[in-house]
Each structure stands twice: as C-alpha cells, then as structure tokens.
Amino acid sequence: MTNNALLNMTGLPPFSKIDPSDVVPAMDQILTESRDQVKRLLDEAVTYNWDNLVMPLELIEERISRIWSPVSHMNSVINSDDLREAYNACLPKLSEYSTEMGQNQKLFNAFKQIAQSDEFLLLNEGQKKIINNAIRDFRLSGVELANEEQARYKDIMQQLSRLTSQYEQNLLDATNDWKKEIHDKSLLNGLPESSKGLAKQMAENEKKDGWLLSLEFPSYYPVMLYADNRALREEMHKAYSTRASDQGSNRDWDNSPLMDEILALRHEAANLLGFKNYAERSLATKMAANTEQVLGFLNELVEKSLPVAKKEYAELQAFAKKEYGVSDLEAWDVPYFSEKLREHTYAISQEEIKPYFPENNVLDGLFSVVNRLYGLQISELNNIDTWHKDVRFFEIRDEHNELRGQFFLDLYARQNKRGGAWMDDCLTRLVVDDQVQAPVAYLTCNFSPPIGDAPALFTHTEVITMFHEFGHGLHHMLTKIDYPSVSGISGVPWDAVELPSQFMENWCWEKSALDNMAKHYETGEPLPDALYNKMMAAKNFQAGMQMVRQLEFSIFDFRIHVEFDKAVYENGKGARIYEILNQVRDKVAVVKAPEFNRFAHGFSHIFAGGYAAGYYSYKWAEVLSADAFSLFEEEGVFDQSAGKRFLENILEKGGSKEPMELFKAFRGREPKIDALLRHSGIA
Numbered sequence: 001m002t003n004n005a006l007l008n009m010t011g012l013p014p015f016s017k018i019d020p021s022d023v024v025p026a027m028d029q030i031l032t033e034s035r036d037q038v039k040r041l042l043d044e045a046v047t048y049n050w051d052n053l054v055m056p057l058e059l060i061e062e063r064i065s066r067i068w069s070p071v072s073h074m075n076s077v078i079n080s081d082d083l084r085e086a087y088n089a090c091l092p093k094l095s096e097y098s099t100e101m102g103q104n105q106k107l108f109n110a111f112k113q114i115a116q117s118d119e120f121l122l123l124n125e126g127q128k129k130i131i132n133n134a135i136r137d138f139r140l141s142g143v144e145l146a147n148e149e150q151a152r153y154k155d156i157m158q159q160l161s162r163l164t165s166q167y168e169q170n171l172l173d174a175t176n177d178w179k180k181e182i183h184d185k186s187l188l189n190g191l192p193e194s195s196k197g198l199a200k201q202m203a204e205n206e207k208k209d210g211w212l213l214s215l216e217f218p219s220y221y222p223v224m225l226y227a228d229n230r231a232l233r234e235e236m237h238k239a240y241s242t243r244a245s246d247q248g249s250n251r252d253w254d255n256s257p258l259m260d261e262i263l264a265l266r267h268e269a270a271n272l273l274g275f276k277n278y279a280e281r282s283l284a285t286k287m288a289a290n291t292e293q294v295l296g297f298l299n300e301l302v303e304k305s306l307p308v309a310k311k312e313y314a315e316l317q318a319f320a321k322k323e324y325g326v327s328d329l330e331a332w333d334v335p336y337f338s339e340k341l342r343e344h345t346y347a348i349s350q351e352e353i354k355p356y357f358p359e360n361n362v363l364d365g366l367f368s369v370v371n372r373l374y375g376l377q378i379s380e381l382n383n384i385d386t387w388h389k390d391v392r393f394f395e396i397r398d399e400h401n402e403l404r405g406q407f408f409l410d411l412y413a414r415q416n417k418r419g420g421a422w423m424d425d426c427l428t429r430l431v432v433d434d435q436v437q438a439p440v441a442y443l444t445c446n447f448s449p450p451i452g453d454a455p456a457l458f459t460h461t462e463v464i465t466m467f468h469e470f471g472h473g474l475h476h477m478l479t480k481i482d483y484p485s486v487s488g489i490s491g492v493p494w495d496a497v498e499l500p501s502q503f504m505e506n507w508c509w510e511k512s513a514l515d516n517m518a519k520h521y522e523t524g525e526p527l528p529d530a531l532y533n534k535m536m537a538a539k540n541f542q543a544g545m546q547m548v549r550q551l552e553f554s555i556f557d558f559r560i561h562v563e564f565d566k567a568v569y570e571n572g573k574g575a576r577i578y579e580i581l582n583q584v585r586d587k588v589a590v591v592k593a594p595e596f597n598r599f600a601h602g603f604s605h606i607f608a609g610g611y612a613a614g615y616y617s618y619k620w621a622e623v624l625s626a627d628a629f630s631l632f633e634e635e636g637v638f639d640q641s642a643g644k645r646f647l648e649n650i651l652e653k654g655g656s657k658e659p660m661e662l663f664k665a666f667r668g669r670e671p672k673i674d675a676l677l678r679h680s681g682i683a
C-alpha cells in the first residue's frame with residue numbers, strides 16, 4: 001500500500017484525498033505496469049483469444065482511465081496551478097503510451113489471429129465489435145504499411161500536427177492584434193450595458209481612456225447584433241471575416257499556404273491507407289456509410305430548407321426597409337436587423353421566464369420524464385466525497401431495484417471551473433466474475449448559482465442544456481454492455497453520439513412535461529400559456545436561414561476533402577478552396593458574402609480541429625434525434641413501449657453495434673429527415 005490516493009482507489013474516487021503531488025507518480029507507475037502487463041500477455045500465449053488477451057487488455061485500459069478520470073475532471077472543475085502542472089506533465093506520457101499501443105505490430109498480429117480463429121465466431125456482438133474496432137484503428141494508424149510508406153505516413157502526421165497548430169496560432173494572433181479604441185460613447189449606441197461595461201473594462205486593463213473593442217467573440221458579437229452605427233459594424237465585420245488571410249491586416253498570419261498544404265497532406269495520408277480521399281478516411285470511423293450518402297443527405301436538406309430560408313430573408317429585407325428605411329442589406333446588417341425583428345415579433349425576456357424554473361423543480365421534472373419513459377427511480381445520496389460543497393450525487397435504480405448508475409451533478413459556474421456544459425465518465429460499466437461495476441458519470445454545467453435565499457433559477461436554454469447533458473449521461477449509465485471499450489458512449493461514432501442528448505431536449509418543449517416542472521418558485525403558479533406560446537413561436541425564428549448556413553459549412557467542408565485534386569495541386573493551382581466555397585454559396589446561401597470575405601481562413605473546426613470532413617455530423621445527429629422523437633409523437637410522448645424500445649435498442653447497447661443497425665432496430669426503418677424539418681418549422 002502507498003499513501004497515494006490515486007493508487008489505492010476502489011469504487012468512487014476519494015476526491016478530498018487526491019493531492020496534485022500524487023498525479024505524476026501514480027500515472028508513471030500505472031503506465032509502467034500497463035506496458036509490462038501488455039508485454040507479458042503477448043509473450044505468454046502462443047494462441048491468442050478473448051480470455052488471454054482482449055479481456056485482460058480491457059482491464060488494463062479501464063484501470064488507466066479510472067485513475068486518470070478524476071485528475072482530468074478536477075483539472076477542469078477545480079483548477080489550480082499545481083494541478084494544471086501535474087495534468088500537463090501527464091498528457092505527453094499518455095499520448096506516448098497510446099501511440100505505442102496503436103503501433104504495436106505484435107499486438108496487431110494477435111488481434112488479427114483472433115479475428116481469423118474459430119473462436120471468433122462464438123463471441124457475442126460486443127466482443128466482436130471490440131476486436132474489429134481494434135483492427136480498424138491499427139490499420140488507420142498505418143501499422144500495415146510497408147516500411148517506406150510507414151515512415152512517410154508518420155512524417156505526414158507530424159507535419160499535419162505542426163501545420164494545424166500554426167493555422168490556429170495565426171488565427172489567434174490575428175484576432176488578438178485587432179483593437180479599436182472608442183472615445184465617442186455615442187458610437188456604442190444600441191449595445192447592452194453589459195457589453196459597454198466589458199468595453200470599458202478592456203480599455204482600463206490596457207490603461208486607456210474610453211472604450212475598447214476587440215475581435216474576441218464576447219466583444220465582437222454584441223456589436224454585430226446591437227450596434228446602431230452601421231459603419232462600426234462594417235469595420236468590425238471586415239476585420240473579423242478577413243482574419244489570418246491575404247485580406248487581413250498583417251500578411252505574416254496569412255493561412256492561405258497552410259490550408260492548401262493541410263488538404264494536400266490529408267489527401268496523401270488517406271491515399272496511403274487505401275482511401276480515395278480524406279472524406280472517405282473520415283467516414284471509416286463514422287455512422288455514415290459513404291461520401292455519396294453524406295452529400296445526398298446534405299443536398300436533400302438544402303432542397304427542402306432553401307425556399308424557407310429565402311422567404312425568411314425576404315421578410316427580413318421588407319422589415320428593414322419598412323421600419324428602418326434600409327433597402328440594401330449587407331452581411332453586417334443581417335444579424336442586427338434579425339435581432340430587431342426578433343424583438344419586434346417575439347419579445348421574451350429571460351428574466352420573465354427564470355422564476356418558473358427553480359433548480360429542484362427542474363430536476364424533479366427531468367427525473368419524472370425518465371421515470372415515465374424508462375421506469376427508473378433517481379434519488380439523491382448524501383455524505384459522498386466530492387470536489388466541492390455544491391456538488392450533488394444521485395443514483396439510478398430500475399424497476400427491479402437494480403443499481404444502474406450513479407452521477408455527480410455540478411451545476412453552478414464558479415472560479416477555476418472551465419466554462420460550458422458536458423458529461424464525462426468517472427467509472428464505466430464492467431463485469432468481472434459476475435461482479436458488476438455500475439457506471440458513474442460527471443454532469444457539469446455553468447449555471448447561475450442561487451442568489452440570497454432564492455433557489456437557483458434557470459433560463460429555458462439552461463434547462464435544455466441540462467436535459468441534453470443528462471441524455472449523454474443516460475447513454476453512459478444505462479448501458480448493459482459489459483466491456484468498457486464499447487459500453488456506454490465508448491466506441492459510439494462521432495456522428496451518432498449526440499443522438500441520446502438531443503433526443504432528451506425535446507421534452508423541454510412538451511407542455512405535459514413542462515406542466516410538471518415549470519412552476520413559479522414563490523407562488524407555485526404554472527408557466528402561463530401566453531409565455532409558453534411565445535417561447536414556442538420564437539423557437540423556430542429564422543430556422544431556415546440557420547439551417548442553410550450550417551449546410552453551407554457542412555457541404556463546403558465535405559467537398560474540399562472529396563474533390564481535392566492532386567494534379568491540379570501539383571500544377572500550382574492549390575486546393576481550390578475558395579472556388580468550391582463560392583460554388584457552394586451560389587447554391588446554398590441566402591446572405592451574399594462580400595468579395596473580401598475569407599471565412600475559410602478562420603474555420604478552425606475543420607482546418608485545425610477534429611471536424612475535418614465531419615462537420616456534417618451536427619446535422620446528421622439532429623436528424624437522428626428528431627426522427628427518434630417522432631416515434632413518441634406518434635405513440636405519445638410518455639409512451640412506455642416506445643421508451644422501452646429506445647432504452648433497449650439505443651441506450652443499453654452503447655457502441656456494441658453499428659449505429660445504423662441500432663437505429664433501425666429501434667425505429668423499424670432507416671432515419672428520415674422529415675421530423676427535423678417539421679420540428680424546425682421548415683416542412
């Protein structure tokens with residue numbers, strides 16, 4: 001026994017006993033032991049099988065993530081210098097370990113041997129999936145390539161990592177470089193007080209008089225929405241949409257050559273692995289079957305939503321002309337007049353709504369939805385060791401009183417906590433010798449804490465966020481798959497992982513669900529119908545315009561990866577990025593982009609992030625979740641047999657089967673786009 005709390009863990013992490021000084025020694029020890037164990041497994045057996053290789057590997061990986069999970073979680077929610085330093089010191093160790101495993105030729109051969117053995121046919125679906133996924137991932141890491149090609153592949157990966165981080169750096173430098181000092185306060189007319197306050201504070205931070213605007217989103221975006229001064233909007237729009245480009249203020253940060261090179265290297269890497277292009281490579285780990293299916297899907301959405309988007313845009317033009325005498329809407333006018341039109345048509349103040357959504361009512365309402373759909377009981381447990389006094393802990397039991405999962409709930413924003421909302425796994429379901437380890441989740445949000453004696457009050461958007469993250473949580477906690485790498489959300493493809501979360505959001509709009517939870521915290525009065533009707537009416541404001549904008553990004557991202565042409569590139573004509581973007585815009589966009597617009601130079605999701613040839617996933621998952629909910633619209637929003645089908649075919653199955661098969665088993669057919677269009681008011 002050591003004194004290191006991370007190495008003595010059984011069950012839930014002992015948060016109060018974990019010291020930052022424990023982290024590096026614990027990870028060093030666990031990674032060394034894991035390496036030894038893998039080596040021993042490979043050396044000891046002659047013929048590999050599930051019991052002597054795959055299951056032991058599952059346990060080795062599970063042990064690493066069980067120890068790393070509280071460290072990485074605490075780094076996000078109670079950050080400190082010591083913890084961050086320890087966390088950062090471990091990142092390269094972990095990535096080195098996983099690269100080593102991913103390139104382990106002997107391990108790859110062992111998996112192939114099992115896949116070809118007679119025993120393989122006797123394994124269950126989850127077990128087969130683990131083996132097939134492993135072989136796929138080995139191949140995608142280039143392990144099967146001949147020596148020379150493998151060296152080139154590694155070289156490409158290193159170059160890509162350098163180029164994409166340079167892209168991001170240029171964008172950051174260009175964003176930080178632009179500032180505008182304001183001395184005449186009337187220039188800021190229209191901005192909310194909070195934005196003016198931010199501008200004042202930014203000026204003070206730089207020891208300047210007046211106000212300071214920047215291209216960071218919290219400064220930039222309110223100007224686009226609210227600033228009455230058209231010239232100011234134009235100036236900032238231009239600065240923002242030309243960042244890190246040939247049109248920008250400083251050519252040193254021009255991303256143009258990097259973007260061409262990134263696309264060329266991705267294409268070459270995909271070719272080495274035997275794919276026609278990088279989009280095919282991207283789909284190798286996703287739900288979508290092939291590139292034609294993705295483009296067909298996106299184009300079908302365009303066809304249906306473009307007429308609606310055009311109509312909405314015409315309404316906006318008419319409104320700007322009639323109310324403001326502006327007849328030539330430019331890109332920098334669209335958000336501004338849209339906001340005016342929204343206020344004009346659907347004025348709702350969040351302050352009016354919040355008193356109806358006190359914390360405990362929202363939680364009770366959420367738990368009652370889950371109870372009515374799946375027959376689950378959720379109750380709070382006290383005296384659990386957590387990382388902060390505001391954190392609550394709950395357990396989920398099913399109709400047979402079987403413990404299905406537990407979760408930590410950390411709702412409020414505070415210092416040293418990363419922003420946003422997310423679900424993460426603390427423990428994953430695992431069965432060893434008939435002993436079940438129940439899954440445990442972290443549900444983290446950044447809502448306003450209670451003020452004075454009042455309970456915490458949530459906006460409707462926050463309620464939706466809560467349901468969304470809880471949907472991820474249910475996917476993780478209700479799994480019945482016994483092996484960590486395909487249980488819960490593990491091994492679920494990227495374009496399918498948002499299905500259970502977006503699916504849960506639907507109940508936030510259902511009157512019968514709201515009646516249960518939306519009650520005034522002082523009077524107990526239910527949410528007034530007039531307010532509910534306004535919320536519903538505002539829900540789909542400019543849904544068509546938003547849809548075609550997302551489709552423009554998705555189709556652009558996909559086409560530049562599908563249509564990359566090596567011969568054209570080698571002729572010095574680049575990757576045709578803007579040629580393709582302009583074609584897409586001609587077909588899809590309703591708001592005309594100015595000539596100077598260099599959107600792609602700042603599209604870091606696909607040039608620097610993980611969304612390359614994958615941006616379509618957002619829409620894809622929305623189709624799945626809307627279509628899944630449509631079964632409940634047909635059968636009743638609390639229909640238990642529909643709930644049972646969703647539970648048994650989706651939530652319990654995790655990544656153990658292809659998501660298309662799971663979806664078909666649940667819905668009785670392949671997904672259709674109709675429900676999404678109807679829910680967005682587009683159909």
Ligand code: ZN
Nearest residue numbers: 468472498501
């Ligand atoms: Zn999500």
